[in-house]
Amino acid sequence: MPSLFDPIQLGAIAAPNRILMAPLTRARATRDHVPTPLMVDYYRQRASAGLIISEATGISRQGLGWPYAPGLWSEQQVEAWKPVTDAVHEAGGRIVAQLWHMGRLVHPAVTGEAPVSSSPIAAPGHAHTYEGNKDYPTPRALEVAEIPHLLDTYAHAARNAIAAGFDGVQIHAANGYLIDEFLRDGVNQRSDDYGGSADNRVRLLREVTGTVVDAIGADRTAVRLSPNGETQGTDDGDPASLFPVAARALDALGIAFLELRELTPQGTYGSSDVPRQSPLIRQHFKGPLILNSDYTKESAQAAIDSGVADGIAFGRPFLANPDLVERLRIDAPLNDWDPKTFYTQGAEGYTDYPALETVA
Numbered sequence: 001m002p003s004l005f006d007p008i009q010l011g012a013i014a015a016p017n018r019i020l021m022a023p024l025t026r027a028r029a030t031r032d033h034v035p036t037p038l039m040v041d042y043y044r045q046r047a048s049a050g051l052i053i054s055e056a057t058g059i060s061r062q063g064l065g066w067p068y069a070p071g072l073w074s075e076q077q078v079e080a081w082k083p084v085t086d087a088v089h090e091a092g093g094r095i096v097a098q099l100w101h102m103g104r105l106v107h108p109a110v111t112g113e114a115p116v117s118s119s120p121i122a123a124p125g126h127a128h129t130y131e132g133n134k135d136y137p138t139p140r141a142l143e144v145a146e147i148p149h150l151l152d153t154y155a156h157a158a159r160n161a162i163a164a165g166f167d168g169v170q171i172h173a174a175n176g177y178l179i180d181e182f183l184r185d186g187v188n189q190r191s192d193d194y195g196g197s198a199d200n201r202v203r204l205l206r207e208v209t210g211t212v213v214d215a216i217g218a219d220r221t222a223v224r225l226s227p228n229g230e231t232q233g234t235d236d237g238d239p240a241s242l243f244p245v246a247a248r249a250l251d252a253l254g255i256a257f258l259e260l261r262e263l264t265p266q267g268t269y270g271s272s273d274v275p276r277q278s279p280l281i282r283q284h285f286k287g288p289l290i291l292n293s294d295y296t297k298e299s300a301q302a303a304i305d306s307g308v309a310d311g312i313a314f315g316r317p318f319l320a321n322p323d324l325v326e327r328l329r330i331d332a333p334l335n336d337w338d339p340k341t342f343y344t345q346g347a348e349g350y351t352d353y354p355a356l357e358t359v360a
Helices: 037-045 075-090 144-163 178-183 203-216 239-253 278-284 297-305 316-320 324-330
Strands: 008-010 013-015 019-021 051-058 095-100 126-129 132-135 169-172 221-225 257-261 289-292 311-314
Touching: 019 324, 037 075, 051 144, 075 095, 075 144, 095 144, 144 169, 144 203, 169 203, 178 203, 203 221, 203 239, 221 239, 239 278, 257 278, 278 289, 297 311, 311 316
Parallel strands: 019 051, 019 311, 051 095, 095 169, 169 221, 221 257, 257 289, 289 311
Antiparallel strands: 008 013, 126 132
16 A cells, blocks of 8 residues: 555646645635735645645635635636745645635625525524624525526636646535535425435536536546535535435546545544545545545554545644645654634734744
8 A cells, every 4th residue: 555655646636645735724815815925935835745725715706705715716816826836836846726615604794795505594603704703694595597607607717727827626515615505405405406316416516527627627626525424504414325426426527536524523623423434435436535634644544554545635734834744754743733823814823833944
């Protein structure tokens, strides 16, 4: 079996190791969702990852409800991303853009319009807005007639990502956002062709992915799913029946890789007693499978040794350790992360985490 430090081919991307940087929302863009020079330094510092998956990046104003998160729908955003991707490539790295539509998890105070979802069911908890936390409003159900336009926005954002210098894209279909709200029956109460059976609920995922594949190629298209347990109010009553259908659909499209964020009973940022679905998904998806959530070096290698995982995506450890790959390679201690600076707008807790040579 390969080690974490062996190369892997992810579609068109030749990754030098199997330690991926997971997508991490950091809120360092402008209020108009334009990347900033501070983001250039942040991503450059982490270029030793086998592959960087960017922070979630909005495909449209409708779908981006997180303050100070970046987008990929305008020419200004494309131009501002170019120094980021250039810096990663100059440092020897690879980076894909995660394409994000937040669905019902937005607030009109941020987007300027009512949220959409599979069904008119409000999310629990509070939306993060420029004016502080606000209750999530009840979304309106996305109409079937609106779906072609939605697909166009995904294709436009994917083409913009390539124009901005990204090596590919990852479609965010996890964590209770729009596509996940169509996938899982806890939110999807539709009675049309996008609701009811597992095959119907997978339809939007299949159409979005197929559209992006047509736009930029299957070998530069990836997907993220969260197949076990509740996330931000979205859950499914029978994931073992749903996610094999999704896995087969993605396998047929020949995507570059599939990443799974799987909760554990002892999870630090979300937990679940629902069994991991990755062994089942592995039976139906033959491409590279990347696992994510609360992995250590030892458990990551064990997942690869088991034959279920081909690589592991690390989130918070990469946030606090820009040289995570080298630290894992030589078993160096890791910096602790500071949750208070996860979503602030400055360099503190963003580009000031020390690398090993700085510590020495």
